[in-house]
Every structure is written in C-alpha cells, then in structure tokens.
Amino acid sequence: MALKFEHTFSQLPRQALCPGSARMEHGLPSERSSYSDEGTRLHQAMHDGPGSPIDRALTEEQAWLVNRCRELPKTYPYDVMENWCSASGLCEGRPDFVSYGPEGAEVWDWKFGNSGIDPGTVWQIKGQLLAVAEWLLTSSVIVTAYAPRTNESLVVKAENEEQLAEIWDEVAAVVNASETPDALLAPSQEACKYCKALSFCEGAAKEVSTYTSLPEPSELSVAQLSRALDVRSLFTKWSEAVYKEAKAFRGSIPGWTRGTREGDRYIADVVMALSRVSNLVDTKDVLQLMTLPYGKFSEFVIGRLREQGMTEKLAAEQFATLMQGIVERGAPITTFRKEKESVRRISSHSKKSLDATTDGASSASSN
DSSP: OOOSSOOBGGGHHHHHHOTTHHHHHTTOOOOOOHHHHHHHHHHHHHHHOTTSHHHHTSOHHHHHHHHHHHTSOOOSSEEEESOOEEETTTEEEOOSEEEEETTEEEEEEEOOSSSOOOTTHHHHHHHHHHHHHHHHTOSOEEEEEEETTTTEEEEEEEOSHHHHHHHHHHHHHHHHHHHSTTOOOOOOTTTTTTOTTGGGOHHHHHHHHTTTTOOOGGGOOHHHHHHHHHTHHHHHHHHHHHHHHHHHOOSOOTTEEEEEEOOOEEESOHHHHHHHTTTTSOGGGHHHHHHSOHHHHHHHHHHHHHHTTOOHHHHHHHHHHHTTTTEEEOSOEEEEEEOOOOOOOOOHHHHHHHHHHHHHHHHHHHO
8 A cells, every 4th residue: 555654664663652653743854862863873883884984983982882783793694784675565764784695684773772672672673674575585584673782682583474474464553553544642651752743742732731730749649640650751751842842933932032042061072171181080980071061070070179179269260271272162042931921019128118108198198
C-alpha cells in the first residue's frame, strides 16, 4: 500500500507505543539537541575511521566509546556504513554498520546515549533487519543494538524465509495501525520522549490537563502518586516543547512580554583552559573538568584558589584573568515575562500619610 506518513527505523518504537504519532509528526523537521549532536559526532567518527579529523577531536570518554564499537567482531568479509535501504512499503533508514557475504548479513546499531537500550529498540532493529534482507536479497540476517556505555546488547535475527515473514507481519502491524486516519494517540513517558509533535499534540495536552485540578502533591492518594510518577517526565518535556514553540513564534502572545538576555558563558577552548589551571588540578580531575559547564568549572577552580589562601573576591579575579580570551557567550536567550494587570500599590509610608490626611479632613469637618 502507498504510505501517507514517514516510518523510519528510529520512529518505529514510538509508533508501536503511540500509533497516532506518525500522523502528528508528519512533515516536521528533525530536532537537534546536545545529545543528538554528540551521537551524530560519534557516528561520524565511526564512519570516517581512526585518525580522521573528527576522530582526533573526540574527548577521552568519546574516544573510549567509539573504540569499544570498533572492537566488535565482523562476521562477513564485506562491509558498508550508513547505506540507505528500505523494506518496501514499510520502513526505511540507514543502518550504522552492515557486514555481508554469500551466507547472509550482520547489522550493528550503535547506541551512544546514557540510558542504554530501551525495550522499544526491538522495533527499530526489526525494521533494519527487513530492509537489509531486501537490499542484499538474503533471508539470513542478524541485527544487534549495542550500547557501549552500559555494555548492553539486544539481538534480533532471521535465519530463513519463514522467520523473515513473521518479522515482516509484526512490523507491518505497527505501520498499518499508524496509517489509519484515527490512529490512537497514547502519550506516555517513553512514547513522548523524542516526539517532534509534543508541543501541540492534543493527546499529550489532554494527558497533562487531567492533572491540573489535582490537589497539592502532599495530598495525592497512593493511586494518584503512582500515575503521576508514570508521566512525570511527560510534564517536563511537554512544558519544554511549549516553551520552544513559543520562542519560535514570531507574533505577540497575549498576556506575555517577550525579552532577551545574554547567552550563557562557555569555555571556547577547553584544552587551553585546562593548561592554564594545570597547577591547580590533579590528573584524576581532568576528565571531569572537560565535561563541566562554565559555572561548575569556575566554582571548582575558584575553590582550589581559595584553598591557597585567596579571598573569594581575589580568587574570582584570578580565575577571570586565567580565562581571559577563551570564554565566550552563547546566543541570546529568549525570555517571557507574565504581564500583570495594572494595580495601584500604596506603600506603608504613603498609606500612613493618606490615613493622616483623611483623619485630619474628618476632624476639620466635624469641627
């Protein structure tokens, strides 16, 4: 059948949980975050190989993650990275790494995030299995999702046409359910985690609105506490998505005044910064300092300077001198301030004066 919506490998886990997400996300551009940027960088390092410019620019931790994936065994003689392929009429995407030969194919899907492997990943690698089987005209495919941070893996395989057909039917059921005009919106912590439509999804909004009339957290029943914990991150993510939508909106928003503030400070050259404070830090602290935001970095170094007997003010001035020329600010940050109704406020001093005047006027009139 001709598909109306996108069904990439990475979207399948969400569509399995929330069929209506395919309709809601249709046509929306991909979103970037610091986590997705790091994932892109690590995948690019895998693609470009050892010694490439991007490989040499990796941090010690990032290099360790990449090298863990490079050490994984390759079963077949030929290999290709990130080649686009499709399971006709179902799903498409770019498997991270495929090795193949006359006997079959093996696929590796690298998960560089902090959370290891989500249960829903099984749908992603099932989609990859079907697409690689069709691309290489083989019924023997094994796909492994591997998370180097946690050393976790999840495997799906087909060894013959019958097993391949079973996986096809499972993935087809997910895709077909999400293609219907009234496909169910089923918001949840996992389904909404990376959804591009979260800020305007009526399903998520309805889920959040059901809690707006709940009592104070201390007054929740046990059942309410249980349910609230289930959707705790959904509240946060929905709120963040709404804020992002508001920032992108160019018109005025009733009741709110838009403003800007300076972007956050950050260290533009971490290597140079570490060299300038090398006499203040131990070797074991270096990796931690490389990943700290500017505020935490400054607190750490100022703390070490104070341990040498400097006052807070002098230590802060010394830190500013050490960081001169390598600290920059990010892009300006959009802010929103709630507009208040104009209310006449009388200070206590003015109120006393007003009371005295009123009393005086009353006395005069009585006389």
